Amino acid sequence: MRYAIHFTPPAHDPLTLAAAQWLGRNAFSGEAMEPPAIRGIGIHDIAFNTALPRRYGFHATLKAPFRLAPDITEPMLLRHLMRFAGAHNPFELPGLEVVRLGNFFALAPVIPSEAMRFLAASVVQEFDVFRAPLSEAELERSDPGDLSAPQFANLHRWGSPYVMDEFRFHMTLTGPLSAADLPRFERALRDYFDPYLKRLVEVVNLALFIEEEPGAPFLVHSLHPMGRVSARKIA
Template sequence: MRYAICFTPSASDPLTLVAANWLGRNVYSGEMVEPPATRGLGIHEIAFHTAVPRRYGFNGTLKAPFRLAQNMSEAGLLRDLMRFSGTLSPFEIPRLEAARLGSAFGLVPSVPCQQMHFLAASVMQAFDHYRAPLTEAEIERSDPDGLSATQFANLHRWGHPHVMDEFRFHMMLTGTVNPADMARMEQVLRDFFEPALAEPVPVSNIALMMEEGTGGPFRVHSLHPMGKISARKIA
């Protein structure tokens, strides 16, 4: 079993519901959702291209999936995450947009969000001691020969190459897309998600994600509100 620390909107947020419709699975309930009927892309094409992000669920990763270290427990992780989230101030991402991420697509801030970058770095530093060391197989799956020197150092220090200065916040919407289909996919995604991206995205919770079994889908295990309880009550 693995855990991940992520951002995902609340269960009732319109963006959560639209993403569940697109990916074919609700990240909170784990329930499968019928793929949408979309002009320009067939149902079977959507199911194929969303297979990978469907497994991981709709989220922006702050700390990538990890196994608990031998002397750590889920109860301790929950306790510390609750305390940690209470020290943070909620903020907003002014705007998300569908964009190309190499050969795939995801939602990214239209302009860099320094608060999200700071949040990811803080999560990494606060919770890395919960992570079991990477196995040789896990290191090989990260393609170490294709990493830069900084990314290689991150992999061995933090368990993932794209952290700290290499971190770029994103919420995956597809797996690898054939170059010939990139323009078509981009237009479909923009049309599909545009209504849910008209408003700023509030970042007011941190989600603990949990893998169902070995290699199973991830779902939201618990949601941890940011900010002091007294301040949230006043608000």
């Protein structure tokens, strides 16, 4: 069993539902979904190129997948996450847009969000004691050989290369694409997601995802509302 602490909009948010259809799976229900009909890209082409993010579900990583430390139980993690979320105020992200990150596409804020950067760093630090150290095999899988020195240090200190100063909020939409596929997928993604990116995204929950066994698809285990109950704004 592995756990991950992510951000994702609520289950019935239009963006969540649109992303679930694009990826071919709803991370809340586990239900498979048929990809949308998009001119110029077949549904099998979409399914093939979304296989990697489909397994992880629509999310932005805050605390990368981890096994629990030997003295930690799931109820302990849940209680602490509930308290942690309640101690952090909700906020809005700047508008999201489709961006290219290397050879894949994702949704990311138009301008960086300092509130999200602070939240992500806080999650990484706060929940590190709940994480079992990476095994040698996990370290090898996580180090493709081209990590920068800070990323390598993060991997060994925090269990993930892309945290702290290396963090960039993004919600992955495709796996790696060939150079020939990049332009047509970019057009398709912009056309498909544009109607859902007209409003700001509210960060009102932290989401606990679980992987029940190695290679299994990640599912949303629970959402943990942010802020004091008296001041909480639920989307």
